[in-house]
Amino acid sequence: MASRMRADAQRNREQILCAARDVLVAEGVDAALDEIARRAGVGIATLYRRFPNREALLQGVAVDILSRMVEAFDRVRAAQTDPFEGLRLFMHAAVDLRIGAIMPALSGRFTVEGALSGAGRDPLRELQQLLGEAQEAGLVRGDVLVGDVTLMVIRLSRPLPGDVVPQDRDIAHRQLEIYLDGLRPAAARERAIRLPGPAIGFAWFNKIRERIAARD
Amino acid sequence: MASRMRADAQRNREQILCAARDVLVAEGVDAALDEIARRAGVGIATLYRRFPNREALLQGVAVDILSRMVEAFDRVRAAQTDPFEGLRLFMHAAVDLRIGAIMPALSGRFTVEGALSGAGRDPLRELQQLLGEAQEAGLVRGDVLVGDVTLMVIRLSRPLPGDVVPQDRDIAHRQLEIYLDGLRPAAARERAIRLPGPAIGFAWFNKIRERIAARD
DNA sequence: CCCCAGATGGATGAAATCTCTCCGCTTGCT
DNA sequence: AGCAAGCGGAGAGATTTCATCCATCTGGGG
Numbered sequence: 001m002a003s004r005m006r007a008d009a010q011r012n013r014e015q016i017l018c019a020a021r022d023v024l025v026a027e028g029v030d031a032a033l034d035e036i037a038r039r040a041g042v043g044i045a046t047l048y049r050r051f052p053n054r055e056a057l058l059q060g061v062a063v064d065i066l067s068r069m070v071e072a073f074d075r076v077r078a079a080q081t082d083p084f085e086g087l088r089l090f091m092h093a094a095v096d097l098r099i100g101a102i103m104p105a106l107s108g109r110f111t112v113e114g115a116l117s118g119a120g121r122d123p124l125r126e127l128q129q130l131l132g133e134a135q136e137a138g139l140v141r142g143d144v145l146v147g148d149v150t151l152m153v154i155r156l157s158r159p160l161p162g163d164v165v166p167q168d169r170d171i172a173h174r175q176l177e178i179y180l181d182g183l184r185p186a187a188a189r190e191r192a193i194r195l196p197g198p199a200i201g202f203a204w205f206n207k208i209r210e211r212i213a214a215r216d
Numbered sequence: 217m218a219s220r221m222r223a224d225a226q227r228n229r230e231q232i233l234c235a236a237r238d239v240l241v242a243e244g245v246d247a248a249l250d251e252i253a254r255r256a257g258v259g260i261a262t263l264y265r266r267f268p269n270r271e272a273l274l275q276g277v278a279v280d281i282l283s284r285m286v287e288a289f290d291r292v293r294a295a296q297t298d299p300f301e302g303l304r305l306f307m308h309a310a311v312d313l314r315i316g317a318i319m320p321a322l323s324g325r326f327t328v329e330g331a332l333s334g335a336g337r338d339p340l341r342e343l344q345q346l347l348g349e350a351q352e353a354g355l356v357r358g359d360v361l362v363g364d365v366t367l368m369v370i371r372l373s374r375p376l377p378g379d380v381v382p383q384d385r386d387i388a389h390r391q392l393e394i395y396l397d398g399l400r401p402a403a404a405r406e407r408a409i410r411l412p413g414p415a416i417g418f419a420w421f422n423k424i425r426e427r428i429a430a431r432d
Numbered sequence: 433c434c435c436c437a438g439a440t441g442g443a444t445g446a447a448a449t450c451t452c453t454c455c456g457c458t459t460g461c462t
Numbered sequence: 463a464g465c466a467a468g469c470g471g472a473g474a475g476a477t478t479t480c481a482t483c484c485a486t487c488t489g490g491g492g
Contacts, residue, residue, distance in 0.1 A: 105378070
C-alpha cells in the first residue's frame with residue numbers, strides 16, 4: 001500500500017513525520033499542526049490527507065520512531081561490539097531519533113499496542129536485555145535499571161528550552177557521554193551513599209501502560 | 217516596599233511565583249497566565265495586579281529563582297563540605313528550584329542584567345569557581361566545563377513530557393546522582409575517546425547574553 | 433472593636449489561534 | 463498525452479487566551 005503511493009507523496013509523508021518528531025518533542029502533544037506542516041515544507045491539506053486527525057499523526061510518528069529504533073537495534077547487534085558500546089550506540093541513536101516525541105503521545109492519545117505491533121517488536125524489552133548483558137559482563141554498574149537509560153534518553157532528546165542555544169543536538173550527545181561514564185562500575189565505586197529515588201525497571205513501564213489503557 | 221504589602225498579598229505573590237516556576241518549566245514562556253493563576257489558587261486579576269504583564273512576571277520569576285540560588289550557594293559554602301559535595305548540593309538545589317524556568321525567559325523577553333542585579337550576585341560565576349575548586353582538588357574530572365553542569369540541571373528541572381510519570385522530581389534527582397558519578401575522575405579514566413561536542417564554558421554564556429542583548 | 437484602603441475572584445468582550453474542509457491548479461506515472 | 467492522484471492556501475467556525483472592570487471581602491492600624 002505504501003508502495004502504491006506516488007513518489008512525491010511518499011517523500012512528503014516522510015518529511016511530515018520528521019517535522020512532527022521535531023515539533024512534538026519541542027512543544028508537546030498539543031503542538032499546532034500548522035507548524036508541523038510548515039516545517040515539513042508542505043501545505044496543511046497535505047498533512048490532513050495523510051493523517052486525517054491528530055491521533056493518526058501521533059500514531060504514525062510513534063510507529064515510525066519505534067521501527068527505526070528496532071532497525072538501530074539490529075545495526076548495533078550486527079556490529080558485534082561489547083555490550084557497553086552497544087548501549088552507547090543505541091542511546092545515541094535514540095537521542096537522534098528524538099524518542100522523547102512518543103512519550104507524551106503515550107498519554108492515552110493512541111494505543112501503544114498499535115504502535116508496537118506496527119514496529120513489530122518491543123524496543124524496551126530488547127534494551128532491557130542489552131543492559132542485562134552489559135551488567136553481567138561487568139561493564140555497567142549493577143544498581144541501575146532500564147528506566148535509568150530510557151528516561152535520560154527522553155530528556156536528552158528534547159531541545160533545551162527557549163531555543164537560545166545553538167548546537168543543541170551536539171550538547172545532548174556530549175551530556176550523554178558524561179552520563180554513560182556515570183553508568184560504569186568505576187563511577188559507582190566512589191559513591192558514599194546508595195543511589196536514591198525510584199528505581200525504574202521493566203515492570204514500572206508495564207504499570208504505566210496499564211494505567212493508560214485504563215483511561216479509556 | 218515588600219514589607220508594606222498586606223500579609224495575604226505577600227503570601228499570594230509567593231504562591232504565584234512558585235506556580236509560575238512550575239508552569240513555565242512545563243510549558244515554556246508562552247504558558248497561559250490563567251493556568252498559573254489557577255495553579256497558584258488565586259484569581260487571574262490578582263496575578264495581573266502583582267505583575268502587570270507577562271514580561272513582569274518572567275522578570276519576577278527570574279529574580280526569585282536567582283536570589284534563591286544565591287541563598288542556596290551561601291548555605292553550601294557555610295556547610296564547609298568538600299567541593300564535590302558542594303557541587304552536588306548545589307545541583308540538587310537548582311533542580312528543586314526549577315532553574316529551567318528562567319532559561320526560556322532569557323530569550324530576549326526581559327533583561328538578564330535586571331534579574332541579576334535583583335539577585336545581587338551572579339550564580340553562574342560562583343558555580344564556575346566552585347567547579348574549579350573541585351577540579352583542582354582532583355574530585356571532578358578535568359575535561360568538563362561549567363556548561364556541563366548548568367545545562368544538565370536545566371534539563372533535569374523540566375518534568376518529563378506527557379505527565380504520565382509519577383515521582384517526576386525524584387527521578388530527576390536519581391538521574392542527577394548518576395550524572396554526578398559521571399563527573400568524577402574515575403569515570404573519565406575508562407574513556408576510550410575524548411569527550412565530544414561543544415565544550416561550554418563561561419565565555420559561551422556571555423556570548424549568548426550578548427546575542428540576546430543585540431536583539432533589542 | 434471598627435473601619436476602610438487595599439486586596440480579591442470571576443465575568444466578560446476583544447483578539448488571537450487553531451482545526452479542518454473546500455476547490456482550483458499542478459504533476460507524476462503509464 | 464491524459465488523467466487520477468496530489469498539492470497549497472484561503473477561510474469559516476470553534477476554541478483559547480488576554481487583560482480589564484467591578485462588586486464584594488478582609489487585614490490590621492488606630
